[in-house]
Amino acid sequence: MAPLQDDKGTDITEVSIPKRPISTIVFIIAMQTEASPLVEKFQLAQESNSVFPNGVPWVRYSGKYKDLNINIISPGKDVVLGVDSVGTVSASLITYASIQALQPDLVINAGTAGGFKAKGACIGDVYLASDVAFHDRRIPIPVFDLYGVGTRQACSTPNLAKELNLKIGKLSTGDSLDMCPHDEKAIVANDATVKDMEGAAVAYVADLLKTPVIFLKAVTDIVDGDRPTPEEFLQNLAAVTAALDQAATRVVDYINGKNLSEL
Numbered sequence: 001m002a003p004l005q006d007d008k009g010t011d012i013t014e015v016s017i018p019k020r021p022i023s024t025i026v027f028i029i030a031m032q033t034e035a036s037p038l039v040e041k042f043q044l045a046q047e048s049n050s051v052f053p054n055g056v057p058w059v060r061y062s063g064k065y066k067d068l069n070i071n072i073i074s075p076g077k078d079v080v081l082g083v084d085s086v087g088t089v090s091a092s093l094i095t096y097a098s099i100q101a102l103q104p105d106l107v108i109n110a111g112t113a114g115g116f117k118a119k120g121a122c123i124g125d126v127y128l129a130s131d132v133a134f135h136d137r138r139i140p141i142p143v144f145d146l147y148g149v150g151t152r153q154a155c156s157t158p159n160l161a162k163e164l165n166l167k168i169g170k171l172s173t174g175d176s177l178d179m180c181p182h183d184e185k186a187i188v189a190n191d192a193t194v195k196d197m198e199g200a201a202v203a204y205v206a207d208l209l210k211t212p213v214i215f216l217k218a219v220t221d222i223v224d225g226d227r228p229t230p231e232e233f234l235q236n237l238a239a240v241t242a243a244l245d246q247a248a249t250r251v252v253d254y255i256n257g258k259n260l261s262e263l
């Protein structure tokens, strides 16, 4: 196939990677408990002039940290029930709206996840996901089956992973905290080490809008362990969030001053 060219004759067959330092980062973080320590760490302020439509609960914190414009976007509280709007629907919407409004150089989806001890995960581990896919979109018709799984790769960051000594694993996403036998089969087929409720949705939107994305997931509960997931998740949420924030800060410090191709 002949290479695609823009109107100046530049090859745009591949997503072009800017050769300038990363300047704007968007964090997509589903829960307030996960976002708040990072908002404080980077000394971000909540935006009052929203770039989002009137009336949505979505929250943007922004500010300058070192040479970076950092934005933390959360879906906010469900307008009826008052709980964090976790899951793929809100995650897709805020990822789309944030990329449209802020044109970031990089999206980072950070949050907590369930981990599989059979794949080496322990409570408090922070994973950099290499690949993401859905485990609860079962469409047993040829090709639709692959669409449902929706596998995507994270932006390649070998230097970041090596330098920060982050664990690498595949991430599987679904809209439930628990795991039914159907989901388990799909998670095993996805070869996942960690399981969350947003990652593959963020990846879908970032891919549509040609925006590089990475995933940082901290393990709050062992899915293939013997404790009930909600109990283990809630017990570990605060401590594991501290580990996530520490890792996210190291990632941001590493990114500062670098091009995407250096990550």
Ligand code: ADE
Pocket: 112, 113, 114, 115, 176, 177, 178, 195, 196, 197, 220, 221, 223, 229, 233
């Ligand atoms: N977030 C934290 N733990 C999780 C789990 N077990 N499944 C999905 N998302 C999670």
